[in-house]
Amino acid sequence: xxxxxxxxxxxxxxxxxxxxxxxxxxxxxxxxxxxxxxxxxxxxxxxxxxxxxxxxxxxxxxxxxxxxxxxxxxxxxxxxxxxxxxxxxxxxxxxxxxxxxxxxxxxxxxxxxxxxxxxxxxxxxxxxxxxxxxxxxxxxxxxxxxxxxxxxxxxxxxxxxxx
Numbered sequence: 001x002x003x004x005x006x007x008x009x010x011x012x013x014x015x016x017x018x019x020x021x022x023x024x025x026x027x028x029x030x031x032x033x034x035x036x037x038x039x040x041x042x043x044x045x046x047x048x049x050x051x052x053x054x055x056x057x058x059x060x061x062x063x064x065x066x067x068x069x070x071x072x073x074x075x076x077x078x079x080x081x082x083x084x085x086x087x088x089x090x091x092x093x094x095x096x097x098x099x100x101x102x103x104x105x106x107x108x109x110x111x112x113x114x115x116x117x118x119x120x121x122x123x124x125x126x127x128x129x130x131x132x133x134x135x136x137x138x139x140x141x142x143x144x145x146x147x148x149x150x151x152x153x154x155x156x157x158x159x160x161x162x163x
Contacts, residue, residue: 030066030135033093034059035147037129038100050112052083052105058133060093066135067092069142071101073131078122080114083107124152 036057044051054075060066071087083105093099115125129149136142 030143031061032145032147033066033068033133033135034061035071035129035133035149037127037149037151037153040127040153049106049108052107054103054105054129056101056103056129057098058091058093058101059098060095063095065092065094068099068101068133069136070134071103071131072134073103073129075105076128077125078115079126079128080111082111082115123154125155127151127153 036059037054038057039055041053041055042050043053054073056071058068068087068091070090073086074084075082085103085105087101087103091099091101127150130147132144132146134142134144
């Protein structure tokens with residue numbers, strides 16, 4: 001008689017646990033972080049290329065902290081592909097907080113020469129920053145989100161900064 005009671009009890013528990021597990025999985029799935037270009041600085045000019053740093057502000061809309069493990073990106077200025085690459089270090093961002101991610105950019109002068117005529121015709125540079133953000137962290141499974149951000153940036157902010 002005991003085995004029948006245990007089978008019925010285990011089926012009842014199974015019907016209760018399955019919806020609870022689905023609800024828990026839904027709470028673990030992170031929301032898409034918001035990525036914005038905060039600044040662009042020239043760090044070094046050599047004979048062959050230009051080294052820049054793009055500062056990104058990443059907002060975490062989730063109720064738990066997450067780690068931005070990696071950012072793959074492509075940067076276009078005035079429609080010209082200036083650089084592609086990947087962030088170097090992960091960044092921890094608290095729940096409902098913003099964090100800074102720096103991207104190192106090296107671009108050849110050949111790509112920048114395509115911009116020269118366009119720079120003389122405009123006060124602001126149109127930019128398109130696109131790529132993927134891979135996140136993970138406490139209670140959050142690893143997940144990758146695509147992003148595209150377009151806007152305008154003042155060329156006067158592109159000053160040579162030595163560190």
